Amino acid sequence: MTKQIGILCFSPTGTTKKVCTAVARGMGANDFQGFDITLPKIRASIINNSNNVFENIDHLIVGAPVYSGKLPLQVLECLRVIDGKGKGASALVVYGNRDYGIALRCMVELLSEHGFNVGAAGAFIGQHSYSDIIPVAIGRPDELDMDKAHHLGIRSMSTNICLSPEDIPVQIDMVSKSNKYSSIKPFHIDALCIKCGKCAKKCPIGLLSSDTGKYLNREAKKQCIGCMACSRICMQHAKVAKVNPIVKLVLKQILGKASRERKEPLVIVA
Ligand SMILES: Cc1cc2nc3c(=O)[nH]c(=O)nc-3n(C[C@H](O)[C@H](O)[C@H](O)COP(=O)(O)O)c2cc1C
Incomplete structure (x- = not known):
């Protein structure tokens, strides 16, 4: 069967x-x-x-x-x-x-x-x-x-x-030992946003406004898990993973090997 x-x-x-x-x-x-x-x-x-x-x-x-x-x-x-x-x-x-x-x-x-x-x-x-x-x-x-x-x-x-x-x-x-989750929160570029609401529909936590594409409030930004669902769906590139040079350097350390060697x-x- x-x-x-x-x-x-x-x-x-x-x-x-x-x-x-x-x-x-x-x-x-x-x-x-x-x-x-x-x-x-x-x-x-x-x-x-x-x-x-x-x-x-x-x-x-x-x-x-x-x-x-x-x-x-x-x-x-x-x-x-x-x-x-x-x-x-x-x-x-x-x-x-x-x-x-x-x-x-x-x-x-x-x-x-x-x-x-x-x-x-x-x-x-x-x-x-x-x-x-x-x-x-x-x-x-x-x-x-x-x-x-x-x-x-x-x-x-x-x-x-x-x-x-x-x-x-x-x-x-x-x-993995730490009980913390480190994440990078997407950056919203208002000038590119066409307010289509797609990002809000895709957010796994429901943190974005469908009218503006921005976080609903400050608390919402804190709760963002940095999963990048909003960034992946946005064809206008209005949601981007953008970090300052220091964070980028740290991320390079963490992901350096992963970017070179295939597992x-x-x-x-x-
Ligand atoms: C907050 C966060 C933490 C992550 N931590 C790890 C990690 O510890 N090790 C790793 O190899 N990838 C890590 N990733 C990458 C994801 O596991 C990977 O991109 C996965 O394919 C995403 O699955 P999805 O496409 O189903 O959302 C992390 C991604 C995010 C957003």
Whole structure:
């Protein structure tokens, strides 16, 4: 019998969603149920219906980007309330070619604690959200990455053993150890903004005014997670990742190696 596949993902700039879709296709799914928790409304409705939202799903593919070596808080918020009821799951993180930290292990841990049988896990590479400042992993996931994701999907169909968190390697450094999230907030260029409201619709936290494209207020700017969803959608280049020379230098230190050396996806099947 074909399994009904679901994809639960948070993906402000779209790379995580691409990888999740390739895994689902590898599992033979032509149609799958999408639970895209990027936008606040959908996230809230999934959190509020966490008991029965996955009723028709046999296998859930869960995908998240890596932020500062960890899972984004918005993903943690969801994973802490959903109930797997013994269903199968695949855990996927997508990172910007630097480091995936503790994110993948944390995802496997949370899914296992909440009743999912995690049969496969993977850490894939996506174009870094701050590539406008320093180009890193441009164009990824590329064809090779998508092939690997597809294969992970195929292989995950032939296992009924579960992974445990200890099966997942971690890359612990100062960034992933700290409970802080370092981010760069997009800069708004009013002269280029045509007030189309697209950025406001894309903001995963709902912080932008659809009339002006600017933060709703000062508090909103503080809450910005720097995901660059607004910058990626703006064809007018009115939202840009712009930093002063000192921050750029620091970022060069952090992302220097990642900008020069290609990393390959990590795939683990039980
Ligand atoms: C706030 C923030 C923190 C990030 N931290 C890391 C990191 O620790 N390691 C890394 O390799 N990439 C990091 N990235 C890059 C993203 O993980 C990467 O671009 C990912 O592909 C974005 O996923 P999405 O396209 O689904 O939004 C970070 C991005 C943001 C916005």
